[in-house]
Amino acid sequence: MQFSSGLLESAVNEFAKLPGIGKKTALRLVLHLLRQEPGTVSRFSETIDRMRKEICFCKRCFNVADGDFCAVCANSHRQQHTICVVETIRDVIAIESTQQYNGTYHVLGGVISPLDGVGPDQLNIGSLLHRVEHERTEELIFALNPTIQGDTTIYYIQKKLQDRPVRITTIARGIAFGGELEYADELTLGRSLQNRLPVEKYMSR
Amino acid sequence: MQFSSGLLESAVNEFAKLPGIGKKTALRLVLHLLRQEPGTVSRFSETIDRMRKEICFCKRCFNVADGDFCAVCANSHRQQHTICVVETIRDVIAIESTQQYNGTYHVLGGVISPLDGVGPDQLNIGSLLHRVEHERTEELIFALNPTIQGDTTIYYIQKKLQDRPVRITTIARGIAFGGELEYADELTLGRSLQNRLPVEKYMSR
Numbered sequence: 001m002q003f004s005s006g007l008l009e010s011a012v013n014e015f016a017k018l019p020g021i022g023k024k025t026a027l028r029l030v031l032h033l034l035r036q037e038p039g040t041v042s043r044f045s046e047t048i049d050r051m052r053k054e055i056c057f058c059k060r061c062f063n064v065a066d067g068d069f070c071a072v073c074a075n076s077h078r079q080q081h082t083i084c085v086v087e088t089i090r091d092v093i094a095i096e097s098t099q100q101y102n103g104t105y106h107v108l109g110g111v112i113s114p115l116d117g118v119g120p121d122q123l124n125i126g127s128l129l130h131r132v133e134h135e136r137t138e139e140l141i142f143a144l145n146p147t148i149q150g151d152t153t154i155y156y157i158q159k160k161l162q163d164r165p166v167r168i169t170t171i172a173r174g175i176a177f178g179g180e181l182e183y184a185d186e187l188t189l190g191r192s193l194q195n196r197l198p199v200e201k202y203m204s205r
Numbered sequence: 206m207q208f209s210s211g212l213l214e215s216a217v218n219e220f221a222k223l224p225g226i227g228k229k230t231a232l233r234l235v236l237h238l239l240r241q242e243p244g245t246v247s248r249f250s251e252t253i254d255r256m257r258k259e260i261c262f263c264k265r266c267f268n269v270a271d272g273d274f275c276a277v278c279a280n281s282h283r284q285q286h287t288i289c290v291v292e293t294i295r296d297v298i299a300i301e302s303t304q305q306y307n308g309t310y311h312v313l314g315g316v317i318s319p320l321d322g323v324g325p326d327q328l329n330i331g332s333l334l335h336r337v338e339h340e341r342t343e344e345l346i347f348a349l350n351p352t353i354q355g356d357t358t359i360y361y362i363q364k365k366l367q368d369r370p371v372r373i374t375t376i377a378r379g380i381a382f383g384g385e386l387e388y389a390d391e392l393t394l395g396r397s398l399q400n401r402l403p404v405e406k407y408m409s410r
Contacts, residue, residue: 002301004276005269011256014249018234029223031295033257034269041257044219045250051216052238052246064210064239071209090236096207 001027008034060131062107062124063092072096072104079103081138083131085157087111087150091143103141106131111149112156120156128157132166142170206232213239265336267312267329268297277301277309284308286343288336290362292316292355296348308346311336316354317361325361333362337371347375 001023003009008030015026033041057063058070061083065071072078072092082103086092092105108123120126131137140161144150158168174192175184184192206228208214213235220231238246262268263275266288270276277283277297287308291297297310313328325331336342345366349355363373379397380389389397 001298002304003269003298004263004301005260005271007256007260007271008269010252014252017249019237020230020233025225027295027298028225030253030256031293032224033253034260036257038257042254044222045254047215047219048235048238049247049250051212051235052241052243055210055212055239064208064213066210066212088236090232093206093208093232096209099207 061105062109062127063105064089070105077102081136082141083128083137083139084141084143085128086143087145095143103139108144108153111144111147111153113149113152123153125157125160129160132161132164137166139167139169142168144170146173266310267314267332268310269294275310282307286341287346288333288340288342288344289346289348290333291348292350300348308344313349313358316349316352316358318354318357328358330362330365334365337366337369342371344372344374347373349375351378 001012003012011030011033012023012026015021015029016023018026021029033044054066056065056067058065058073059068060073061070063070063072065073079102083106084095084101084103085106085108086095087108087110089107092107095101095105106124106128108125108128110118110123112118112120112123132140140157142150142154142157144153154170161168172195173188174195175181175188181189206217208217216235216238217228217231220226220234221228223231226234238249259271261270261272263270263278264273265278266275268275268277270278284307288311289300289306289308290311290313291300292313292315294312297312300306300310311329311333313330313333315323315328317323317325317328337345345362347355347359347362349358359375366373377400378393379400380386380393386394
């Protein structure tokens with residue numbers, strides 16, 4: 001692409017560095033910003049800059065936070081003895097958006113994946129074990145993605161906690177609502193048969 | 206979506222204001238920036254802000270410019286007596302990227318569209334007529350989108366210039382390279398038959 005302004009070109013190049021944004025999309029976004037008031041664009045850029053500079057990670061659960069602790073950990077109405085273990089911050093947002101969970105979280109920062117060079121020490125596992133030991137945790141709910149790496153991670157943590165009086169569960173796997181039975185993979189369909197629910201329990205949800 | 210950080214939420218909301226960017230994409234972009242160094246993010250936001258504050262529009266052709274005149278108008282190697290009339294800055298970038306044009310541009314800022322309340326006075330038409338009158342323009346090449354509004358605009362400007370010794374042309378319409386003949390619309394196919402070229406001329410391109 002040939003630009004007749006260096007300022008425009010730099011802005012397009014910056015946008016094009018973002019994941020999933022190509023040069024043409026970047027140009028569309030920049031031309032959109034060019035049509036906005038300078039104040040609007042300043043607010044955009046200041047908000048992004050401030051987010052990166054001021055955002056913290058919760059000292060307890062590694063979720064994003066505006067201060068030392070995230071809004072979930074700082075909320076005394078949340079059930080403090082239940083920990084939902086997730087891979088990323090995005091998973092926290094997804095679960096929070098269901099408004100079905102009232103405990104705390106622990107963001108691992110990934111899952112154990114030897115092929116990618118990710119071992120337990122690269123993840124927030126030590127701090128999780130420490131929490132279970134010192135916070136009188138009653139239940140640990142794993143909400144990891146259903147991959148071999150996710151299962152390995154569950155297995156590893158469960159082993160480390162086998163002498164602790166903590167209930168360890170994982171979120172249900174099964175046919176998604178709106179999913180077509182005939183297109184479900186065999187593993188999911190098989191597991192969802194094994195883990196079948198009494199209809200009363202299903203209907204009450 | 207439920208965020209546990211106000212800083213994160215504001216940043217996602219700012220990105221989600223951009224065209225074609227939904228909340229989920231905005232979150233993905235923000236989490237990407239969160240993984241970058243603060244300096245990288247500062248450079249991103251400063252570049253965008255500076256672009257909006259410092260970018261100018263060329264006093265002659267209304268293309269984007271870093272100063273009073275755009276890089277095309279300021280380039281003395283460009284053929285100054287040929288003007289390519291386009292709707293938007295994006296069209297200038299598209300034509301410049303072909304590297305097949307060596308004249309100047311004139312960005313109208315749209316096309317005449319009475320239904321949308323856009324008349325000749327809302328567009329950079331007066332300045333174009335002024336240029337043709339004072340710059341000894343030899344050729345005016347219309348590169349507008351092939352719409353009724355585009356054709357109306359060509360007709361309007363052509364009428365205004367009918368007493369001037371300026372050659373008025375439009376870019377060729379026809380079957381696109383890589384286009385399938387059988388899927389071409391009748392108007393395009395009909396026009397491309399009417400405006401057929403000697404093979405030697407076609408091959409020499």
